[in-house]
Amino acid sequence: MSKQSDSYFEQTYDAPWKGINVDLPENKISKEYTPAATNWIVRGGELRTRPRQQEYINSLSDNSQPTAITSFQDSNNVVHTVVISTTGLWQLNSAWRKNPGKEWSLVGRFISPFPAPSVPASVQVFLDQLFFVIGNSNLWNWDGITPSAVSAANALKSIAQIKVTPVTGTAPLLAGGLFLGELDSRLIILNTVEQQDVLNRATANFPQRIRWSASGLPTVWDPTVNVGAGFNDELNVPDVITGFLTIGRNGFIFRTNGITEMTSISQGLLPFDFNHLWASDRGIGNVYPFSIAGYGPVGIFISSDDIYELSLGGFKKIGGVARNAIFNDLALATVTPIASLYPSYNVGYPYLTYRLSIPLSGGVSKNWCYYVEADAWMPWTEAHGFETGKARLVPTI
């Protein structure tokens, strides 16, 4: 072959960086994408090594597994940063930097069953108080105030109680569950676990049940006490509840194969209307129970066919050209993936990010990050562990 000429060429790569693209062969994608990358962030038009993840605060004194972290402001305007673990509720001490090993104080310890299930806790702040469920038959509540010097009351209270025809004595039915939310001034427990408050009595799981408290009364769950409280069983659908999100005045109850819209309609006997969004037997739903994450008007969840963003404008597929790589990793998950949606990394670094943490074999985890502003997916890796609860921006001073 005779060489005729060589022509000079340049190929430039710069912003916008659009993240992973496995939808086309690596020589057919456009230049703002990458066929393979790990641990970069694309904020501000720069391709930057991702922020360092490092230990910041010591483990709880009993090294129990944290299942949620959050913060709330009590009725005295005092802020509490709290952790729910498999053993109880803990809060961050204000002088934690000066007292290594004493960063966390135990607020209240769970009772039977102990330790609690190691599923991610579901948290709701309502009326200046903390409410949470941990996958057993209790709706726990802490007001940030008890125990005080004049009160010997237990800090943690199991507050969802319903009168039942007594099987043994007059003990009420306790209700807890996997998911907790708030809509129209009512607390809502979904995928409930219920048990008559008698020692060693078996619990019953109602994966299709939604219970709500009376309006503005988070301790009143019994419809015979207040008709504003009640429950609904989603018996006309073939699957189980896998999550809950509220956007505006609408609640979205996620099931494996569908979504049910929960709309407030009255303050009377039937406060909510339940509308299954698709009539089909199989449809867009939430497959991974703890993959739902919301921030303001945006919610993100994983269905069988794609990852969806839910907002006031409707549903939008966001898995895009990275979807196949994400689902490959989801198929290899060793335990249930957990997702967080956080607006900023600290107060000075806002960057709305959905982070899907997938534990893989060998103690490695892959965290798929969706940068909402850039509409780009990028995987982060962790070689030495995995997340046990949702990441949350919380006060530390």
Added chain:
Amino acid sequence: MNRLLNDSFKPVRLLCELRYIPPDGGDPIIRNPPKSGSGGGAAKSSAAAPSLITSTGGLFGGAFALLVPFFDLRTNSFVFAIIDPNNFDSEEDCVYNFKMEDVKSGRVVDIHKVYLQYRDLGKVSFDVSVTATQFNRSTQKEKIEVATKTVKVGTTKGDQRIHSYFVDLKVQGERPQLSIVRKKDSGPLSIVTAMLIGNVSEENQL
């Protein structure tokens, strides 16, 4: 009239008292404030007025961190990690493969330089590689060619300015692909622009 007004608008003292009212409508419970220092932790005190119930522990809410509940296999403990946006020296390897370039399908490309624009966030060391496929038409066999250079740039404190850097490396073949690998704990790297520079042969395909 003036006297009437003066009598009507005498300064008065208001007693402010917070009472806990159970949400199920029971009788209000009035609690005395705890003595100073009680209540655990170091709560922001709100007991200056009588009859207030102080909080148990608590914070001022003055600084925030993104806390990640994390199980660390190295220490076998459940810790709370932060993702620190003030430190981009990530603790894991950072790998970025750029698009594989079909400058002209089936043509051999000579790469002889890579140009980088980066922001100086601090000292950083990383590898710049270009991979290409050499295809022998007579034997129909392929060989992967890789050229790698280690680059060390940046200042100790990081001047936050954009800088340029040329990497000299030579590799020949089809479908060149630029890669950047920054090994763990090797410093913060922020790329503004990357460029592959070379020549593409215009020889006859036949």
